[in-house]
Amino acid sequence: MAVQPPVAPSERAAAAGLRPAEYEEIRRRLGRDPTPAELGMFGVMWSEHCAYKHSKAVLRRLPARGPGLLRGPGENAGAVSVGGGWAAVFKMESHNHPSAVAPFHGAATGVGGIIRDILAMGARPTALLDSLRFGPPDDPAVARIVGGVVAGISAYGNSIGVPTVGGELACAPCYRRNPLVNVACLGLVREDRIATSRASGPGNAVVYLGARTGRDGMHGAAFASAELVGDPHDRSAVQMGDPFTGKLLIEATLEALATGAVAAIQDLGAAGLTCAIAEMSAKGGVGMHVDLRDVPRRETGMTPEEVLLSESQERMLLVVQAGRDSEVLRIARRWGLAAAVIGRVVEDPVLTVSDGDRIVARLDPRHLTDAPEYAPEAAEPAYLREARRLDLEVLPDVPAADALRALLSSPAIASKRWVFRQYDHMIQINTVVPPGADAAVLRLRDAAPRGVALAVDGNSRYCYLDPHVGAMIAVLEAAQNLACVGAAPAAVTDCLNFASPERPEVFWTFRQAVDGIARACEALDVPVVGGNVSFYNEAGTGIYPTPIVAMLGRLDDVRRHATSGWVRDGDLIVLLGSGRAWLDGSEYLAAVHGVTAGRLREPDLFAVARTIRCVREVVAAGAAASAHDCSDGGIAVALAECCIAGGRGATVTLAAGTNASRPLDVLFGEGIGRIVLSLRPEAMSALAEVARRLTVPVQVIGAVGGDRLVVAGDRSPAEPGAPVLRFGGPWLDVPVADLRAAWEPEEPVRAHER
Amino acid sequence: MAGGVRTVRIIVTLKPGVLDAPGQAILKGLGALGHSGVQAVRAGRYFEIEVEQSDGLDERVREMCEGFLANTLIEQYRYEIA
Amino acid sequence: MAGGVRTVRIIVTLKPGVLDAPGQAILKGLGALGHSGVQAVRAGRYFEIEVEQSDGLDERVREMCEGFLANTLIEQYRYEIA
């Protein structure tokens, strides 16, 4: 069978987004010029988005070991055991560029995309988390993006029937034209039913399932790997999602897997059919013969290249045991989905793609999946020395109460109810702790009384000042949030959002961040089971280095959990952890003084890990009435949030720490590994015992009661029991009602971005 | 006729080739109701806007469409000023 | 001209007096974007249907609208057959 005539090199290569050297490498591997179809396939498969050319080597640093690990990176998503014979499948992905040009559809298809990665593991998608970054919301253009993104996640997630149980949202000018939309999905599957993308069984049928193929998102993968210059007014780069078909695809796929006839499965995501047939064949060490004529289409006149590269949504590719494909086709028909046998698995590792009897591509699939790896230059950014200088003396003095109100109404800290009220966070009826808490808690209905908890974190301001420490803190904060609801860390997935890796100072921050994530995960003994890298976030100025970490936790008894609100007047308030905090890089400096500067201290990983363990043990033992970590805005904001959530006040005396003497440092300074607990006085001994065993510092700092938050300063830690104010008036004395008013914002006008 | 109020009728539809999930679902429904002979359905949005007459009204209407009522990445629009 | 295919354009809007929340939200949004002089917005739906020519096509289109495309309790419709 003659392969069709070759094409002229250089410019065709460039058109496919390949470098001249890469084109030469392709010729070397093939021993000839690639056909137009092959060139297109290499173009998307060797794009940064699919191939991780610049990140693969660095990503190997991430620990993929840990207790309960069932599947690490390499499959469509990682999996860990959650007990009772059940596996949790967990993965996060970014959809930044599409959301920048079409906020509603970009965010919506982002949800659909990650859901199908989970589905491809044979798991039923069970929960979603969304981590969002935007420019300053007072800019109408930004407000419109915010409205569109939230509406898109809401429209898709609600309709497809997967609850969005948590997330985060922060704003900074660097995201004005380059918002970040990272979505994590959790799925559940019996451990013995986890599916694979490894194609096998020569003669087995290659079955297409789902929506028909159109010209959607041509070169979306390449698009995601290119810097945003203006709005590329090219609809073909934007995929359109259809949650209705997405829901049918979930049911049909799970039904097909239940027949036992499916040998392998993968979603058609970035790089569409090309990526699926190449990855499935390469992983299985086999080949495939696929005829594009048999691919169900929505549009007429599509070229073979367009069919191969289309990123139409809501599609899966299955390898089905020979002779049993009719069972899968019947299921598809019942659910009203398109389905067809488009090819067969073959013994030799050769991918043959034909258009009728014309062969358009014929090559070893590993040529497509084994893209070149680059080790870009890294250089410490020059800005760091400047940015780390911080002179607090020059800042105007601000009354503590005013600063607290300003912090409570800053986008990062203010109530997100206006967001998660638009998300169905209850469907599937497993949501024990809904959005708004430190972490969401879900019950495991089929493994009762077990449960899981989910949190997603990332502090891009920290990472701007110190990507290494900032990334560590993202991991520790996620674990800290899980501990507060009583869960032990089980798995991490991450999205690494950065500017162009081809700029040495950007790549330096990337390497630093990955190492920070790795060290923190090792300290917590939690595996990184998967994730995603998004480079070239450069619309306007490059974004801050923004690693986002999502963490899954286990609860042995989901009934034993805590939330942040005070529960009872008279309960003692305890501060667990080293208690050290600094204003460097704090939300206080950013929100109150518009300053992002300072030097981050590297946390004592093992001390923080012990604190996290202590909190989890105390909560899981039912000894704590409430638990909440100190993060953005320091202990003052943490206390205010406990008051707001519990609808009651507190009287607290804070020791001016060794490092911090002025009230503002103590109130608003930030430091990882500090948790505020409230508990019955009788429970103190139980807490003290655990803390002693784990050598975690404990300070009783006050008591719950009244309808005001009163915080006084004191140089010596207060005695257990009701603390007395020594000298000086209180640093803070604010009615809880005022705190709530500052914290719960007006809903912005909805943008009709569609 | 400055000072008067004009009625602008705007129709926004998906560009050809863009997935029209609503149109497909509606086609299904018409079939279920026994309406044979329907070959295709395209769904779109319609807006009727009362706006004060002014010079460059045409220009302003186009701005409203491009900047707000339609997402020109995937949608096309047409309008008439009555 | 039986046998041919006709294009039917249908516009569905809320009956006068029925509160048009989307229309008002859009009015607000246009204001927020600085489009002054917009006095009212009514939002509706638009359908373009390809249907085989046949006698009583008019009748059939009306049936599709009454029974399905419009909820005549609160909506009104108009159409043209091209």
Added chain:
Amino acid sequence: MNIGIVVFPGSNCDADTYHAIRDVLGHHAQYVWHEERSLDGLDAVILPGGFSYGDYLRAGAIAATSPAVRALGPYVAGGGLVLGICNGFQTLLETGLLPGAMQPNLGGRFRCEFVHLRTERVDTPFTCGLAPGDVLRIPIAHADGRYVVDPAARPALAAHRQIVFRYCDARGDVTPEANPNGAEDGIAGIASPSGAVLGLMPHPERASEDLVGGTDGLRIFSSLALWITTGRRLSGQPVEVH
């Protein structure tokens, strides 16, 4: 007792409702595919929540064209009971089995949160275990829940005591603040004059277990079970069961 839960393409609360009735309440439930033309042998039919056919035309409009829904008319005429939850309620309005129509929430956004409902009528199969004025705490999750009915039909609604649930505050007062979507008269649920057909926007299945959402919603399902197992008739007269 045998309760049928209709599954439409795009239904997404079917499994939740099944769970509440079978696993929590311990009664028999079965799924009914939307293409089913006969509903014989079912003590009650539930149209669950979701986005049937993507709700692409109007919420519930396309589901209303399905064989199973078109079989509801005869089924009810023959003494059958029908409960429509959220999208199921919207579908019942589209069929005309219940009066009125649904419009987008005031404010234009999807809303998922707990609301309070005041029980207005208890002589229906779905509320016979409740007392008049009982306040239930149950979640809503919808974008199109603003119930409207044309002025001409309002007197009939009152005359036939068709309003079964109203949005209210925790104390049971029907106030504008307690109305999450701008529904007329704070209407959250209405029934057919006989009470055989009930539609409501809130999701009782999401309030059926202490661990997740409380048990106020379960009282609606247990009312139905009580009604059926004690062989009550819509006249309200219990009949002997041997």
